[in-house]
Amino acid sequence: MILLRNVRLKEHPANILIDGGRIVRIGREPIPVPPGTEVEDCSGKAVIPGFFNMHTHAAMILLRGIHEDLSLYDWLRNIWKLEARLDADFIYRATQVACLEMLRSGTTTFNDQYWFCPHTRQAALEMGVRPVVSFVLLDSHNPEMVLRQREACERLYKRTLSEGWAPGEFAISIHSVYTVSEENMLWGSSFARDRGLKVHMHLSETAVENADCRKAHGGLSPTAYFDSLGILGPEVIAAHCLHLDDNDIEILGKRGVSCVHNVNSNLKLASGFRFRYNELRDAGANVCLGTDGASSSNNLDILEHMKNTALMQKAWREDPAAMPLDELFACATEHGARAIGLDAGAIEEGMLADLSLVDITGPAFLSPGSAAANLVYAAHSDVITDVMIGGKWAMRGRHIPGEEEILSAARDCISKLY
Secondary structure, three states, X not given: XXXXXXXXXXXXXXXXXXXXXXXXXXXXXXXXXXXXXXXXXXXXXXXXXXXXXXXXXXHHHHHOOOOOOOOHXXXXXXXXXXXXOOOHXXXXXXXXXXXXXXXXXXXXXXXXXXXXXXXXXXXXXXXXXXXEEEEEEOOOOOHHHHHHHHHHHHHHHHHHHHOOOOOOOEEEEEOOOOOOOHHHHHXXXXXXHHHOOEEEEEEOOOHXXXXXXXXXXXXXXHHHHHHHOOOXXXXXXXXXXXXXXXXHHHHHHHOOOEEEEOHHHHHHOOOOOOOOHHHHHHHOOEEEEOOOOOOOOOOOOHHHHXXXXXXXXXHHHOOOOOOOHHHHHHHHOHHHHHHHOOOOOOOOOOOEOOEEEEEOOOHHHOOOOOHXXXXXXXXXXXXXXXXXXXXXXXXXXXXXXXXXXXXXXXXXXXXXHO
């Protein structure tokens, strides 16, 4: 058992008892605990749910800063040349570095789309982070590749069963409307539904993507096209969802799709900035937040992305109330948990003990204002001191076990690649 004593929870002092990986009791009054309980004095600290990074390419962190000041398609063409040289060891080492960065900014779960996904999972689990990894369908409309990818996907799925992967750890990725053949989209969607897997995709990231899709598919937008194929449903986690018309939003809401906003990547690649959060929320879509890969957004800090999300919503709508704090936090926490079907995302009795402790003794928190507002708008992620995932500490006092060795191995990978 672990007892968090005198911790600030939503502006009030609280004591939180954790047992078996879950929060079992929360109270303002002292909680009696049996001998042997680990008692953590959290005076001067607040507790928040662990963040969910719902769209990443984690291993791209070692490709950070390589190709700058490019549009999405020019950037992709350059990145794909580099990716052709990556191997499983690179993915493993790079994901370890990504986990360092995510832990330091309070992320406890990430939804990843990248190559050599078993190695992504291995790196994450060794560091105590919850991963969702996926087999990526990306066939470039090549019939031979379609067959090879299906065979590889089936082999990997069987491997997840034989190795006892946890439910929800494995998903299927349909990369995008412009990189995957229709027959493979349908196959991947059916494969996932028959096995209760999530489907992770890019959707309407750019205006060019939309225009090309309408031209190729009788005027249908990417959303309408996927829907016409019967692919969209509550198992779908769609990244970007940036260039949507009213009909697209109605479809996404009706199908219960989880839509992931990637504000920094969208801005940096100049893909767009008018993410229609209010409309998606009102239509019934589940809106989450993600960083995208660190080679396009340049970091994996969800707290920074939260601030930029709120500021952009307020600015382009010319409405300071466009993104209330409670909704912003929900997008970064409980909505991500809902998307992958996890009992987490909130500090409540019965929930998984995925949480972060925040040092509120510094200057950003001196005012009597909302601690949540000060965290998002004034502080930086270095105020996150401790991270717990499933009742186990993954970071204590900003220290993560093995960090020096991880960085050293990553430098070796980089020297070989470049």
